[in-house]
Amino acid sequence: MTTTMTHSEKQSGTGGSPEQTYQSTFVPRFDIWEGDDELLLFGDLPGVDVDDLDIRFENRELTIHGNVSPRHEGEMLYGEYGIGDFHRTFAIGDAIDAEKISAEMHSGVLKLHLPKSEKVKPRRIEVKAS
Template sequence: MAMSFDPFSELDRLAGDLRHFRPGPKFMPVDLYRHGDQYVLNADLPGVDPGSVDVDVDGQLLTIRAERTAAAHEGVKWLAQERPNGSYLRQFSLGDGVDPDKISASYDNGVLSVTIPVSERAKPRKVEVQAAHKADEQKTISV
């Protein structure tokens, strides 16, 4: 059986190894979407202890931190160890259109869900148009 060499799969493997060993916080993939009057942010944090997950709001900055600790396996010989351990960090600028006091978060099956409500002042509203009176139409505006 002939075996072919795929340089791209080897590059993918090496790049994965480099991401695993780089210093500093690990990458946390997220999905962010708007549903009605709220934004929903889902972050993948598989294997993270829920007690280590921290969600902070400081002014207009939302910060998510988490820690994934290595499993203690005494006397084992590792054949593969690709699941990154360490800290995870993501920060998001909220802008003025959200209500930071009503942000909520939950963690289920390795996914952190953060719900960010749109503020009342940022919601679309209907402005009533009233008919002008004849007397009002004759007034001139001076600048």
């Protein structure tokens, strides 16, 4: 699995860093775990509600986009924490069964399940005695 740079990343010169890429869109960091049956992706998306999360799979690309609403009304006196939307795209190979990709969100952490296709899962070979 490789990370694909978005148009905004190419323009800003960043490549998947959590820093602000342009205006108020951020590239979230993800941890990726591999098991026998699936890949698990864990990404921090603070301030994103499930209703404001859009995950799409098209042309072997998995795109995650989360909208973040402003935290406060009115003028901010001072701010050190950036507020903005999140966007990340991953290139997904043929080893993943795209029809079975699923996602869940708990306490601002997105968990994506990318099941491996049957042809790439490890399997035990039976040895027969002759």
